[in-house]
Structure formats: C-alpha cells, structure tokens
Amino acid sequence: xxxxxxxxxxxxxxxxxxxxxxxxxxxxxxxxxxxxxxxxxxxxxxxxxxxxxxxxxxxxxxxxxxxxxxxxxxxxxxxxxxxxxxxxxxxxxxxxxxxxxxxxxxxxxxxxxxxx
Amino acid sequence: xxxxxxxxxxxxxxxxxxxxxxxxxxxxxxxxxxxxxxxxxxxxxxxxxxxxxxxxxxxxxxxxxxxxxxxxxxxxxxxxxxxxxxxxxxxxxxxxxxxxxxxxxxxxxxx
Numbered sequence: 001x002x003x004x005x006x007x008x009x010x011x012x013x014x015x016x017x018x019x020x021x022x023x024x025x026x027x028x029x030x031x032x033x034x035x036x037x038x039x040x041x042x043x044x045x046x047x048x049x050x051x052x053x054x055x056x057x058x059x060x061x062x063x064x065x066x067x068x069x070x071x072x073x074x075x076x077x078x079x080x081x082x083x084x085x086x087x088x089x090x091x092x093x094x095x096x097x098x099x100x101x102x103x104x105x106x107x108x109x110x111x112x113x114x115x116x
Numbered sequence: 117x118x119x120x121x122x123x124x125x126x127x128x129x130x131x132x133x134x135x136x137x138x139x140x141x142x143x144x145x146x147x148x149x150x151x152x153x154x155x156x157x158x159x160x161x162x163x164x165x166x167x168x169x170x171x172x173x174x175x176x177x178x179x180x181x182x183x184x185x186x187x188x189x190x191x192x193x194x195x196x197x198x199x200x201x202x203x204x205x206x207x208x209x210x211x212x213x214x215x216x217x218x219x220x221x222x223x224x225x226x227x
Binding site: 004031033035040041042043044045046047048055056058091093095097103104105106107108109110 | 152158159160161162165201203211212213214215216217218219220
C-alpha cells in the first residue's frame, strides 16, 4: 500500500508525559499537513510543510507542540507535557503541489491519543 | 477562508440520488469549493472540487450556483458505502494549504 501511513495508531499516556507521532507521506508528495480532530468535530488544521520548510502554523499549535520534517520525507509531531485536552485523533495528509490549483490532500488513518 | 453552512444530517435510500447542499454566501472570487468525505474510523477522502463551472468525476458531480453563493454535491446512485460525513470547504489556496473543515453533513443511507 502506497498511501499515507501513521504510527502509532493508538497512544495512551499519562498527563504530563511527552508523546511523538510519525507520519510517512506518499513518496513523491512535497507537502505534508497535520490536523487534529476531536469527537463530533471536523478536522482542525495545525501546520503544514513544503519539503522540509514549515510554511504555516495555526494558532491552535501551542508552544507545547512541535512538528518537524527534517529531510522532506517523513514528519514527526511532538506534544510536550500532555494535557487531557490534547486527547484527539491526529491526522496527517500529503499532497503534490506543483503550482496548479485543485491539489487533493490524501489523509492517513490517524493516531488516536488518549491522555489520562 | 470564508465560512460554509451545511445541514447537520441527511438521510437517503440506497440506489437513489443524493443532493448535499452547501451555502457559502461570503465566498470570495479566489475561493475554490472542495468536498471531502470521512467514512467511519477513517481519515477524510477527497471527493471533488470546482471554481465556477459544474464538475463531474467518477465519484460525484458538483453543481455551483451562478452567483457562487451555494453549491450542491450530487451522488448519482447512493450505496451503503457512501454513508459518511461530507465536508464542504472553501480554500483560496486551491486546496494546497491548510483546509478549514466545519462539522459537515452526516449522510445516512437506508437499505
């Protein structure tokens, strides 16, 4: 399968712990996005990269959140000092941007985070 | 990005057409209209997008009002596998930057 993959699929942690999620995009895609989704709501945009450059960060991305894409391929999202309010599904997506419009974003299955 | 308004839920019968409405009265001239859907326990999936003209693809059709203040996603023959939350999204970046999802329409398909 050559779709977007995320690891782990589920993570349970205690409040105050740090967690890190990984996303592997579709191999030729140059843009990678992170979203967060809570129960009953649509996904909320967090940040996105073009290659290794982080081009946009939402105000939802607090100082406890950091994302990297060091070699322009896979990306990691780290949450420091987790809080119960961080419990959500974290979705990754990728797209191939070449300057044209109508760029479809392909989403992964998500990582479900539960903070106890 | 401008805001969209969709019904919370809709119900339809299997093998019948489904028309999912979306209002976007504050749309700007550079906003594209995108539709994504999210099946249970999966990430969202692209359905279709358009700017001014009606669009067709293998999944659905998109009908855009002449004043662009509303649009309708048309599933020509719904199946049980089309049961999902459908999101109507406006994006001035052509869908290439961060998308603003609302709550979407929960489509229920009756056998």
